[in-house]
Amino acid sequence: MDRMFRKLLVSALVIAGAANAAANVCNETITATTQADLDNLSGCTTFGANIILAETLTTATLSGIQTISGNLICNNNTQITSISAPNLQTIGGKFELKQLTILNTLSFPRLTTVGAINWVTLPAVSGLSFTAGVSSCDDVYISDTDLSTLDGINLTTVSSLDINNNLNLNDIEMGLTEATYQVAISFNGETQVSFPSLKWAYNLTFHDISSISTPILSVVNASYLLISNVFESFSAPNLTTVGGLSIEDNQDLTSISFPKLTTIGGAGLEVSNNSMLENFSGFPKLTTVNGAIILEGNFTNATFPSLTLVRGAVNIDSSEDFDCSPFNTLDSKGGIRGNDYRCEAASTTTSVAISSTAAPSSRATGSAVTTASGTASATSAATSSSAASPNLVVSTSGFTLSALLAAVFFGIF
Ligand SMILES: *[C@@H]1O[C@H](CO)[C@@H](O)[C@H](O)[C@H]1NC(C)=O
Ligand SMILES: *[C@@H]1O[C@H](CO)[C@@H](O)[C@H](O)[C@H]1NC(C)=O
Ligand SMILES: *[C@@H]1O[C@H](CO)[C@@H](O)[C@H](O)[C@H]1NC(C)=O
Ligand SMILES: *[C@@H]1O[C@H](CO)[C@@H](O)[C@H](O)[C@H]1NC(C)=O
Ligand SMILES: *[C@@H]1O[C@H](CO)[C@@H](O)[C@H](O)[C@H]1NC(C)=O
Ligand SMILES: *[C@@H]1O[C@H](CO)[C@@H](O)[C@H](O)[C@H]1NC(C)=O
Ligand SMILES: *[C@@H]1O[C@H](CO)[C@@H](O)[C@H](O)[C@H]1NC(C)=O
Ligand SMILES: *[C@@H]1O[C@H](CO)[C@@H](O)[C@H](O)[C@H]1NC(C)=O
Ligand SMILES: *[C@@H]1O[C@H](CO)[C@@H](O)[C@H](O)[C@H]1NC(C)=O
Ligand SMILES: *[C@@H]1O[C@H](CO)[C@@H](O)[C@H](O)[C@H]1NC(C)=O
Ligand SMILES: *[C@@H]1O[C@H](CO)[C@@H](O)[C@H](O)[C@H]1NC(C)=O
Secondary structure (H helix, E strand, C coil), rough: CCCHHHHHHHHHHHHHHHHHHHHHHHHHHHEEECCCHHHHCCCCCCCCCCCCCCCCCCCEEEECCECCCCCCCECCCCCCEECCCCCEEEEEEEEEEECCCCCCEEECCCEEEEEEEHHHHHHHHCCCCCCCEEEEEEEEEEEECCEEEECCCCEEEEEEEEEECCEEEEEECCCCCCEEEEEECCCCCCCCECCCCCCEECEEECCCCCCCCCCCCCEEEEEEEECCCCCEEEECCCCCCEEEEEEEECCCCCCCCCCCCCEEEEEEEECCCCCCEEECCCCCCEEEEEEEEEEEEEEEEECCCCEEEECCCEEEEEEEHHHHHHHHHHHHHHCCCCCCCEEEEEECHHHHHHHHCCCCCCCCCCCEECCCCCCCCHHHHHHHHCCCCCCCCCCCCHHHHHHHHHHHHHHHC
């Protein structure tokens, strides 16, 4: 009896030990150096730790595993060509692939959920075999791959989507509805970007884009940067509020359209160095800018018909013929609260002929270069008039007259 009991106890312990060993195999971080190491994990439906694929692997297949609670990482491997996981549905942590110079196959047909994607320098990865498609991932960073689309990743919400330096990436289309931290699409070659469902994003940055479609986007909480893009026209048809808007160095841009934009926040408005953007009347409803306005470039016409309040400074500098009078008027009505208002143009519409006779190659004479620093505190601006300051003229005709008088004055002496 006693012997029998002891035997039973021993076998029970052996079984328990085996089960425990199996549980540990499935719950301990592994650095796999061979495919055999990965095959050992095939009984783990859920793998409770991190899997690191070592630099010695040339291919890697994770069979059986459906969930990795931790990270799946493969870095600095110059000989691996393929990574596949036929059953894997979830990576709870990060899916990190860095510096894999000849990797060309990423086969994850059932993968739908990933904590974070961090892929950097995968120059041979030109497509994803993600049949189900990743639909949930909080943080995506993809840089320096050969991907031509992001097909296989289609998220509805994201904290950060940062896609940069993928030189063949010519198309990004995603059902994103909101981005709680940022969307930044930069330096990927001339990518077409379409976010048909995007309602709001905390921060948006687009560089080097050939077209952007955000038909229902209504709010960008922080800043919206459009820099060095190659589209000819830009439209944000449903955007009502933005924390700050910068449109810089878009060399082909000829028209911008923000038909519903009423408010720009404290980060202000900057439209600068868009050499083909000669006229912009894209802000018909803009009434309030809670920061500064900077306009710089060779534009001839910039109209803001609804603008009544700028809480920051206004700094306008056109290398062409530009009429400052609407801004002078705004300033004289106390609409510019910042402590600096400056509007400079090579000449103004109303004094072109005068400049060319009186001061041919210089910036225009006194009245054409309108500088009104220090006059813009709410009270002093409210009480200033064209009589108090010749540069702050209320009406276009008054402005024309003073420009004329100044030019005649300088011409005579
Ligand atoms: C995989 O299993 C084999 C045989 O059971 C064992 O020799 C090897 O150490 C295991 N590898 C790992 C990484 O656990
Ligand atoms: C293994 O990890 C899973 C998930 O983290 C956990 O539920 C389970 O209790 C762990 N098992 C053991 C034996 O540690
Ligand atoms: C890759 O290897 C280099 C040199 O050994 C090292 O400096 C770098 O940190 C490694 N990168 C990653 C992502 O592990
Ligand atoms: C992305 O998913 C949305 C639904 O969330 C779907 O309407 C859209 O067609 C998908 N886009 C792509 C490119 O797969
Ligand atoms: C918005 O994104 C830009 C560019 O990535 C960055 O410089 C800026 O700090 C971000 N703003 C906020 C408020 O996070
Ligand atoms: C535009 O945005 C508003 C929210 O500001 C939303 O209610 C409306 O549905 C959007 N318009 C379109 C065409 O989606
Ligand atoms: C950004 O704006 C959206 C839409 O108005 C709002 O739901 C969200 O709470 C705002 N996020 C932050 C961080 O202010
Ligand atoms: C516009 O371009 C000029 C000349 O290249 C440069 O000096 C200036 O800093 C640029 N302005 C902005 C706001 O980028
Ligand atoms: C602005 O500069 C561009 C490029 O130099 C030029 O093609 C365009 O005619 C200029 N526009 C005006 C109004 O001078
Ligand atoms: C800008 O407007 C003026 C006057 O309306 C027009 O003659 C000129 O062609 C416009 N320039 C562009 C580039 O649309
Ligand atoms: C400036 O543009 C506005 C709106 O398009 C237009 O009404 C106005 O005539 C233009 N002014 C000049 C000088 O081209």
